[in-house]
Amino acid sequence: MIILRALLTTAVLLLAACVADDRQTSSADLSTAESKSGLVVASNYPLYFFARRIAAGVDAAPEIVLPEFEGDPAEWVPNTEQIQVLQVADVVLLNGAGAESWLDLITIDQGRLLDTSTNIADKLIALDDSAVHQHGPDGEHSHQGTAFTIWLDPKLAIEQARVVLNSLVRLAPSGEAGFRDNMANLEQELNSLDEQLDDVFAKLEGQPILFSHPVYQYMQRRFGVNGQSLHWEPGQDLSTSDWIDMQQMLVSHPSSLMIWEDSPSALTSERLIEAGITPVIFQTVADKPEQGDFLSAMQQNAERLDSNL
Amino acid sequence: MNGALFLGWRYLAHHRLKSSILIASITLMIFLPAATRLLVADSATALTARADVTPMILGARASELELVLKTLYFHAKSPAEIDNQALVEARSISTADFIPIHSRFHSQGAPIVGTSLDYFEFRELSIAAGRQMGLLGECIIGANVAKRLGLGPGDSITSSPETVFDIAGVYPLKMTIAGVLDSAGTADDDAVFVDVRTSWIIQGLGHGHTDIAEPEAGAAVLSRRENVVTANASLTQYAEISPENISAFHFHGSDEAFPLTSIIVVPPDQKSATLLRGRYHDNELLQLVLPGKVLEGLLDKVFAVQNYVILGMAIMSLATVAVITLVFLLSQQLRKGEFHTLSRIGASRGYLLVLIASEIGFVFVISASLAAILTNVMGHYAMQLLQSLLTL
Numbered sequence: 001m002i003i004l005r006a007l008l009t010t011a012v013l014l015l016a017a018c019v020a021d022d023r024q025t026s027s028a029d030l031s032t033a034e035s036k037s038g039l040v041v042a043s044n045y046p047l048y049f050f051a052r053r054i055a056a057g058v059d060a061a062p063e064i065v066l067p068e069f070e071g072d073p074a075e076w077v078p079n080t081e082q083i084q085v086l087q088v089a090d091v092v093l094l095n096g097a098g099a100e101s102w103l104d105l106i107t108i109d110q111g112r113l114l115d116t117s118t119n120i121a122d123k124l125i126a127l128d129d130s131a132v133h134q135h136g137p138d139g140e141h142s143h144q145g146t147a148f149t150i151w152l153d154p155k156l157a158i159e160q161a162r163v164v165l166n167s168l169v170r171l172a173p174s175g176e177a178g179f180r181d182n183m184a185n186l187e188q189e190l191n192s193l194d195e196q197l198d199d200v201f202a203k204l205e206g207q208p209i210l211f212s213h214p215v216y217q218y219m220q221r222r223f224g225v226n227g228q229s230l231h232w233e234p235g236q237d238l239s240t241s242d243w244i245d246m247q248q249m250l251v252s253h254p255s256s257l258m259i260w261e262d263s264p265s266a267l268t269s270e271r272l273i274e275a276g277i278t279p280v281i282f283q284t285v286a287d288k289p290e291q292g293d294f295l296s297a298m299q300q301n302a303e304r305l306d307s308n309l
Numbered sequence: 310m311n312g313a314l315f316l317g318w319r320y321l322a323h324h325r326l327k328s329s330i331l332i333a334s335i336t337l338m339i340f341l342p343a344a345t346r347l348l349v350a351d352s353a354t355a356l357t358a359r360a361d362v363t364p365m366i367l368g369a370r371a372s373e374l375e376l377v378l379k380t381l382y383f384h385a386k387s388p389a390e391i392d393n394q395a396l397v398e399a400r401s402i403s404t405a406d407f408i409p410i411h412s413r414f415h416s417q418g419a420p421i422v423g424t425s426l427d428y429f430e431f432r433e434l435s436i437a438a439g440r441q442m443g444l445l446g447e448c449i450i451g452a453n454v455a456k457r458l459g460l461g462p463g464d465s466i467t468s469s470p471e472t473v474f475d476i477a478g479v480y481p482l483k484m485t486i487a488g489v490l491d492s493a494g495t496a497d498d499d500a501v502f503v504d505v506r507t508s509w510i511i512q513g514l515g516h517g518h519t520d521i522a523e524p525e526a527g528a529a530v531l532s533r534r535e536n537v538v539t540a541n542a543s544l545t546q547y548a549e550i551s552p553e554n555i556s557a558f559h560f561h562g563s564d565e566a567f568p569l570t571s572i573i574v575v576p577p578d579q580k581s582a583t584l585l586r587g588r589y590h591d592n593e594l595l596q597l598v599l600p601g602k603v604l605e606g607l608l609d610k611v612f613a614v615q616n617y618v619i620l621g622m623a624i625m626s627l628a629t630v631a632v633i634t635l636v637f638l639l640s641q642q643l644r645k646g647e648f649h650t651l652s653r654i655g656a657s658r659g660y661l662l663v664l665i666a667s668e669i670g671f672v673f674v675i676s677a678s679l680a681a682i683l684t685n686v687m688g689h690y691a692m693q694l695l696q697s698l699l700t701l
Contacts, residue, residue, distance in 0.1 A: 075556065077444075077552070077555060077556055078443075079552075080440070080443050080444075083443035083444065084440065084441070084443065087426060087441060087443070101556075104445075104506065104558075104559070104560065105444060105445050105555050105556070105558065106443055106444055106445070107425075107426060107441075107442050107443055107444070107445070107447070107504040108426065109425065109426045109427060110400075110425070111406075111427075
């Protein structure tokens with residue numbers, strides 16, 4: 001079982017190593033680490049970051065792995081090799097709030113799953129406007145979802161990190177002291193991030209802004225942002241009806257700023273600027289950033305936003 | 310007296326056919342009851358072995374025997390089902406391992422058993438070829454299924470409709486075989502294992518179809534109002550789960566209401582087991598049974614039947630002994646002239662008695678020896694024989 005786990009983990013790491021850039025360094029480092037007690041797989045990058053930070057420098061720490069996401073992490077379905085790694089993991093850190101839709105599509109031991117949002121279930125945001133379908137007028141129907149970008153609220157991110165801490169302590173009790181020291185540092189860093197974002201959003205003074213996509217609910221709530229969301233994608237060619245939707249929204253919600261997960265197309269940027277709306281990139285950091293890490297990416301988000309206010 | 314023994318032996322050797330028939334009859338007379346006891350004992354051992362390693366089974370409060378047989382062997386009549394909520398609740402109150410079993414459907418004669426990965430670890434089942442199932446719609450087949458149907462990893466197997474007359478009922482689902490199990494000599498060799506949610510999809514509680522929220526859904530949409538899109542009956546559902554369409558699969562309703570056949574309960578210690586038994590003792594809807602105890606009752610009946618069979622064999626043996634005695638007596642009658650000749654040339658009465666007794670003795674000794682050899686061989690190969698004829 002241990003050999004299988006090591007082989008599968010190596011296979012995942014080798015797949016990740018196909019793209020030779022700094023993003024893979026952290027995964028490759030894990031394979032050369034000294035004593036490891038167990039395998040932890042994180043279902044998204046923020047959880048991976050928290051786990052790595054908490055485990056940093058602790059010899060007894062388990063191996064921590066982030067699967068390679070193909071495409072949008074929100075729509076990711078693990079492939080065969082990734083499923084096998086998930087099946088042998090001691091703990092699979094889940095974001096919860098319906099983020100891991102792939103859980104319903106794979107076979108995995110439920111006992112290995114750890115939902116990091118369990119303790120903050122009362123703080124999760126239900127989505128009122130997600131499309132549902134039903135079969136026949138009186139037939140079965142699907143239910144509306146829950147917003148899942150919990151980590152964009154640093155205070156909630158701390159709660160998730162605490163759950164990660166507890167799981168690491170359970171897996172490697174001998175590393176508890178080191179884990180708790182690292183957690184204290186991480187908490188301090190997240191609190192600093194929270195203050196930085198608070199200062200930046202405070203400058204808006206309630207000014208209405210737009211979000212290109214409804215993925216900023218927790219950030220919006222935490223910092224009291226007066227925002228409304230469209231359903232646009234960064235690489236999407238926008239249709240006339242999309243622009244009409246925006247214009248209709250601007251009637252009641254006159255905005256001069258639109259926050260995007262990633263760079264909109266040049267044409268979209270141009271039209272937005274013509275309409276008096278400044279597009280600003282605020283990455284959700286659901287996946288590993290091209291450069292830096294979760295904290296540096298969020299700090300850059302804050303700085304980018306600040307420079308456009 | 311050596312001469313009498315020699316003559317007795319030569320007599321038997323000369324009348325080979327008669328001697329063979331006598332030896333065969335007596336051998337069977339001794340061997341059959343012994344073999345019956347041996348097979349029944351080994352069957353009971355095999356039957357109870359699987360039950361004895363299954364600590365407890367949680368199921369609907371109904372026939373205990375049906376519940377145990379369906380959970381252990383998958384071939385019994387389906388007992389009343391329980392809700393998945395029972396599994397969720399059980400996991401919340403105890404640290405025992407709870408393994409769901411949903412065994413309602415079949416595929417080409419093999420039962421489809423919906424379960425979790427824990428089942429394979431619990432039954433110590435290993436993969437002989439391929440890999441463990443990963444995605445919904447994948448399955449693991451037992452060694453006998455693979456051999457019988459000539460299937461292996463990468464092939465497909467389709468679930469059978471429950472009834473050919475209900476064309477609007479359960480849709481057959483085409484499943485990809487991810488792996489084949491090593492032969493275990495148990496009922497697992499003849500089963501097709503899927504994730505319990507795949508069995509729910511077979512039942513129609515989950516399905517996959519094109520996204521009807523998209524404009525391309527076209528004629529499959531009955532109505533659109535606000536955020537609710539209603540599909541009509543023309544919406545085609547996927548009959549196969551593939552990596553390309555798996556994201557389209559979903560369930561309607563809460564999975565706590567979805568059905569299970571039973572739950573195998575593996576408590577970590579005796580205290581947990583006792584607490585669980587106490588918890589379900591007065592439950593009106595659920596029962597927690599000890600499979601070994603349930604099968605003991607069944608085996609008591611089997612042993613009773615065995616005793617009747619052996620009694621019947623004993624009565625038949627009496628008849629056989631009577632016939633054999635008659636054969637010997639008739640043989641002695643026919644050899645009167647021979648015995649007279651021996652007596653005239655000096656054989657004593659005792660010599661003649663030894664001669665006759667040696668013939669009978671040789672027959673019984675050879676028969677007993679053969680019966681012992683056959684019983685011994687049967688003892689060694691009984692389990693393989695049982696496994697080739699039955700799956701326990």
